[in-house]
Amino acid sequence: MKIILTQEVSNLGEPGDIVEVKNGYGRNYLLPQGFAISWSRGAEKQVSQIKRARSIREIRNVDQAQEVKAQLDTLKVTLTERAGDGGRLFGSVTPAEVVSAVQAAGGPALDRRRLQVGSPIKTVGSYQIPVRLHPEVVATVNLDVVASK
Template sequence: MKVILLQDVKSLGKKGDIVEVSEGYARNMLLKKGLGKEATGQNMNDLKLQKANAEKIAREILEAAQALAKEMEGKSIRVAVKTGEGGRVFGSVSSKEIAEEIKKQLGYDVDKKKIQIDNPIRALGVTNVAIKLHAKVTAEIAVKVVEL
């Protein structure tokens, strides 16, 4: 019997997969527990439409991330920090501070977890910081650290 999986089932398949199982397993396990539904013509069409819709949404999200990356590319922000003798920065510039300044100065709402800082920013000057907008899209922005 062919069954469309509604959830991931260990050792059988992932959500949306069409699998061939014995009739007893399908009726007593998969259908009874709501883990799958019978692969009828109507259910197959529904699955095809759901997959097409999911692909369309994923494509739109990717295009939006690419457009935002193009807008952000080449822009810079200023972060003012306290300094001591000789221009040494107290502490370092955090991703939270960078996210706040991006929102204030450029108007983009960026999650601090998406800002990727390789080494802590502990000196005055310009540092390029990567912002991961999507799994496939990364934008780069210049952070100018200036004395307060």
């Protein structure tokens, strides 16, 4: 099945890429979740619009990614969350909360989809969260989750 990606999908491609996937994966996951649209000649014309929008918000080159990485590596981000006994959080820390905490700490604006949070953050402590800024550059956000009083 040929599809056009509308969002970044790990190990598959970037927005605007035309990829070939198995029928079930495309029909049951990518299309209903809004990650892709069906390929057609008319839809292929939308690829240029998708790529143009991607280029506006994407980090342009490796040098710019290195600059953002330098900012993130020196930044100390603290996030205050409600926690119970033993430091267990009520809920978990989402990538959107991490992005807003980075901005509040004076860091650059990030796309939440670029954060690679392996498992949900559900306890108080220090975490290092990788951020894919560019295919060749990965920065690390040092996040301290503390309990609110």
